[in-house]
Amino acid sequence: MDAAAKRFPRTPSPVSLPLDNPEHTAPLRTDTLLDSVLILLALTVVQRLVGFVRAVLFCRWLDVEQLGLWDMTFSFLLIAAPLSVMAIPGVFGRYLEHYRQQGQLRTFLRRAALACGGLGAAACIAVALTRRWVSLLIFGTESQSDLIALAAGCLAVVIVYNFLIELCVALRNIRLSSAMQLTNSVAFAVLGLGLMLGWQCSAKSVLLGYGGSCLIAALLAVFCLRGVWRTSPRPALPMRQAALWSKVAPFAAWMLMVSLLTNLFEVVDRYMIIHFSGASVDGALSLVGNYHASRVAPVLLVSIAAMLAAMITPHLSRDWEAGRRDLVAFRLRLLLKVFGLGLFAAAVAVVVVAPLLFDFAFKGKFPDGLSVLPWTLVYCCWFGMLMIAQNYLFCAERARLGSVALLGGLALNVPLNLILLPRLGLEGAVLATAAANALALGLVCLFNRRLGFRLDAGARLVMVLPMVVCLGPWVSVLVLAAVAAEAFWGTRLFSPEEKQRLVERLNDFGKRFGLKRFALPAKK
Numbered sequence: 192m193d194a195a196a197k198r199f200p201r202t203p204s205p206v207s208l209p210l211d212n213p214e215h216t217a218p219l220r221t222d223t224l225l226d227s228v229l230i231l232l233a234l235t236v237v238q239r240l241v242g243f244v245r246a247v248l249f250c251r252w253l254d255v256e257q258l259g260l261w262d263m264t265f266s267f268l269l270i271a272a273p274l275s276v277m278a279i280p281g282v283f284g285r286y287l288e289h290y291r292q293q294g295q296l297r298t299f300l301r302r303a304a305l306a307c308g309g310l311g312a313a314a315c316i317a318v319a320l321t322r323r324w325v326s327l328l329i330f331g332t333e334s335q336s337d338l339i340a341l342a343a344g345c346l347a348v349v350i351v352y353n354f355l356i357e358l359c360v361a362l363r364n365i366r367l368s369s370a371m372q373l374t375n376s377v378a379f380a381v382l383g384l385g386l387m388l389g390w391q392c393s394a395k396s397v398l399l400g401y402g403g404s405c406l407i408a409a410l411l412a413v414f415c416l417r418g419v420w421r422t423s424p425r426p427a428l429p430m431r432q433a434a435l436w437s438k439v440a441p442f443a444a445w446m447l448m449v450s451l452l453t454n455l456f457e458v459v460d461r462y463m464i465i466h467f468s469g470a471s472v473d474g475a476l477s478l479v480g481n482y483h484a485s486r487v488a489p490v491l492l493v494s495i496a497a498m499l500a501a502m503i504t505p506h507l508s509r510d511w512e513a514g515r516r517d518l519v520a521f522r523l524r525l526l527l528k529v530f531g532l533g534l535f536a537a538a539v540a541v542v543v544v545a546p547l548l549f550d551f552a553f554k555g556k557f558p559d560g561l562s563v564l565p566w567t568l569v570y571c572c573w574f575g576m577l578m579i580a581q582n583y584l585f586c587a588e589r590a591r592l593g594s595v596a597l598l599g600g601l602a603l604n605v606p607l608n609l610i611l612l613p614r615l616g617l618e619g620a621v622l623a624t625a626a627a628n629a630l631a632l633g634l635v636c637l638f639n640r641r642l643g644f645r646l647d648a649g650a651r652l653v654m655v656l657p658m659v660v661c662l663g664p665w666v667s668v669l670v671l672a673a674v675a676a677e678a679f680w681g682t683r684l685f686s687p688e689e690k691q692r693l694v695e696r697l698n699d700f701g702k703r704f705g706l707k708r709f710a711l712p713a714k715k
Contacts, residue, residue, distance in 0.1 A: 238373045239491050245380040246487045247552045252392055255556060259476030260394035262483040263329050263465070264342055265401070266458035270451065272349045275314030276307040278447035280354045282439050283361035284504035285585060288512065298430050304354070311350040319343040331465045332472050338395060345402035352405040355412040360501050367415055371408040372498070378404035445590035449581070452597035456574065456627070457493075459601065460620040463608040468616070478617050484553055484560035485621075488541045489571035492534050496575030499530060504582055511586040520644045523583055525689050527646075531576050531653035532678065535660075538568040539667040542660045563621040565661045570625040572657035577632045583644045584635070592638040600631030649684040 250258060273281065280303070290299040318325055322339040326332065329339070352375070359368035383400025390396055461482060465475045503526065510519050541548075542565060549561040581593040604627035611619025632654065636646060646654075659670045678684045685693070 238369075238376045239495070241373075241376045241380055243487070243491065245376070245383065247548075248384060249397065250484050250487065250553050250557070252387055253394070253397075253480075254392075255480035256473050256476040257392070257394050257480075258483050259479035260330065260335065260338065261397045262479050263461060263476075264338060264394060264398055266454075266461060267325075267329050267342060268346060268349055268401075269457060270454045271314065271318070271346055272353055273447065273450040273454070275346065276310045276350055276354070277443060278450045279303050279307050279310075279439075279443050280357035281446035281450060282443045283357045284501065285442060285508055285588075286439055287358075287361040288505060288509055295430050299435065300358070302432070302435060307350065307354055311347060314350075315343050315347045318346060329462075329465075330472070331475065338398065341395060341398050341402075345398055345405075348402050348405045348409065352409045355409055355416070357501070358416070359412060361505050363505050365502055367412065368502075371412050374411055375404045375408040378407045442588065442590060445594060448594040449590055449597065452594055452601060453578070455601055456597060456604075456624075456631070459604055460608060460624045463605070463612055464617070464620055467609060468612055478559070481557045481559040482563070482617060482620070484549070484557035485564045485567045486571075488545075488548070489538075489564075489568045492537055492568075493571050493575050496530065496534070496578050499526075500578040500582060503579070504585055507582055507586050516643065519583065519586055521692075523579070523644065524646065524650055525685075525692065527576060527579055527650050528653050528685060528689070529693075530579060531572075531650075531656070532674065534572040534575050535653070535656045535674070536671055538572055538657055538660050539664070539671045541568060542667055543664045545664075559617050563618050566618075566621045566625050568660050569657045570621070570628040573625075573628040573632050573654070576654060577628065577635055580632070580635050580639060583639045583642065587642050589638070589642060593635060596631045596634035596638065599634050600627035603627045603630050647686070649686075652684065 249261070253261065283303075287296070287299070290296055319340055322336040322343065323333045326335045326339045329335075352371075356368055356371060359365075359371065379400055381400075382403045383397050386396035386400050387393075461479050464470075464478050464482070468475050468478060470478060503523075507519050507523060510516075510522070545561060545564055549555065549557060549564075553560075577596075581596070584590055584593045604623050607623035607626055608620055611623050613619075615622070636654075640646070656670070656674065660667045674684070
């Protein structure tokens with residue numbers, strides 16, 4: 192038995208679960224954490240390739256102002272969807288396992304679906320009725336009220352799609368959640384580009400394509416999840432509404448705060464550009480269009496981090512519920528290192544190919560976007576690591592501390608934008624956002640430390656590495672090579688125990704495909 196196995200012994204589950212007991216036929220397959228990561232990475236390659244090509248074509252075909260309109264509309268949906276349903280689906284990753292062990296899964300899902308349906312319908316109607324005011328808030332003008340009316344209809348579909356994604360992740364079926372996202376990405380490309388070619392080359396076509404793609408992916412999930420509902424045992428005892436919501440509502444409230452602050456982190460700089468840049472409406476939308484172009488590649492890193500962060504929550508929660516707190520810290524620290532290095536490597540690759548991307552793929556339409564790309568990559572890497580690190584707060588049921596960290600970063604972002612945006616333009620907005628993300632990540636790490644999760648020197652090094660991309664492509668490549676050599680041969684970045692655990696898991700997975708066994712380099 193290896194050292195890691197001695198340190199983290201397996202603890203048998205106190206209850207035999209219908210979906211985990213091999214004597215039962217599982218209506219929906221669950222995946223281990225390693226399987227989940229590898230499935231995620233495999234499908235993400237295809238999904239993100241489709242998404243990247245789609246984003247490039249949007250940048251090529253749309254005017255700068257129309258691209259800015261689409262960016263702001265999508266930002267609105269990003270904030271409005273979880274806010275409309277009070278982030279109730281966000282509790283699935285933490286509490287679905289709890290109610291399944293109690294035999295109350297059916298009751299839990301039915302009540303959550305009814306609550307989300309009622310709240311979501313009310314929110315969509317409210318947006319449609321106040322579309323002029325919403326247009327003024329988002330775009331700085333009332334002239335886009337028709338676009339907001341379309342966004343209200345799209346919001347309903349996005350709410351359903353998000354609900355089903357959260358459910359699939361909480362059920363630990365990464366195959367289905369990844370298939371939904373792949374279906375969404377492909378359908379968005381087909382519908383969005385098709386409407387642009389056959390109807391009008393505008394933000395309305397892109398919005399309709401996005402709503403249609405969410406609907407198709409949601410229908411796929413409903414078809415596949417029917418078995419979960421049919422085979423879920425009926426509760427032996429009724430569960431009082433007060434008992435359910437008194438447990439779930441406080442966590443949902445903090446998850447709502449985290450979701451709202453997280454999404455504001457994503458969009459506040461663009462709202463500042465619209466309302467405080469001093470430019471005209473068209474000029475401000477043009478700046479947002481340039482900013483969107485600079486985020487085409489970095490936002491892929493953030494989306495992968497978001498999927499990984501949501502995916503690991505139920506796995507870590509399961510260990511936490513079983514009392515394996517040290518294992519939670521070990522796994523999360525290792526994931527931070529591995530994924531942080533992956534983010535840095537991807538950022539270096541983007542910096543190297545950036546001139547080709549902006550000059551050829553984007554037809555040279557976004558020079559301001561190219562100039563701010565390095566700092567955009569930096570803060571996107573930090574934001575991705577923040578979403579992963581705050582899982583420890585979720586497991587400890589301290590989601591409110593994640594809200595405090597994000598609120599602290601947001602409180603720094605707004606005044607910095609007010610100071611830097613009029614003086615430096617788009618670069619000022621990006622620098623303010625980078626500083627805010629650095630502060631928020633630092634606060635999350637501080638709160639985690641107080642709850643027992645400590646970062647070692649290797650993890651701290653990984654967190655500062657993204658800043659290297661601001662030194663230029665070739666310096667970044669040299670630093671990446673040095674870090675890769677240290678990770679493979681040294682012990683400063685990964686401890687021997689962490690390396691051994693990685694090798695064992697890779698070899699376990701490789702056996703399924705007859706791959707050659709991997710071994711650590713021999714010590715001299």
